[in-house]
Amino acid sequence: QQPVQSPQAVILREGEDAVINCSSSKALYSVHWYRQKHGEAPVFLMILLKGGEQKGHEKISASFNEKKQQSSLYLTASQLSYSGTYFCGTEPPRDGPIYGGATNKLIFGTGTLLAVQP
């Protein structure tokens, strides 16, 4: 049930690009992307909603393929500050009867460790 991320780890030089994939075996309503540095809180990057558009800002963008239940995070011209563990958080379809059908809870993926070197 836990989404699988690939690759598990990646090492980049500053300025290189990377793609992180998140694949779920279950239908999804939304995918959230977070970056977490060791011992710190996950930091929200972006959310992609079912039926929504590809999102991004500057050098970090993401896509969501609802049919394949997959999402990808694109990091371009990586910086040292991009280092950390990236998690996708998946939200199942909002078909519950409680509070408008929102399920809210996130099921986090297996994580991708990204190290950017000078």
Add this chain to the structure above:
Amino acid sequence: AAGVIQSPRHLIKEKRETATLKCYPIPRHDTVYWYQQGPGQDPQFLISFYEKMQSDKGSIPDRFSAQQFSDYHSELNMSSLELGDSALYFCASSSRDTFSYEQYFGPGTRLTVT
């Protein structure tokens, strides 16, 4: 901008003791979530509250309980602590006004059970 506040930041307890973790959501956020993250693991959803009522439940042990108060802060009560409860406990908050429900995480409470 104001962020989620958690207290305490670090807590050391012995087996079979009890612990209470507190979470103060971002102002005007109405939903609170609790997650547990073991070493090298991904965050695991425990429980969430919306407008002081439990809205979803995950892998929360029966020894744990939680509630959300009228000022929207939340407390996670943990009893009969076990060594395996040692972890980072994160609280996150969101607002239903945004519809997309982005969750913003607090700095976490590191619980060590000895």
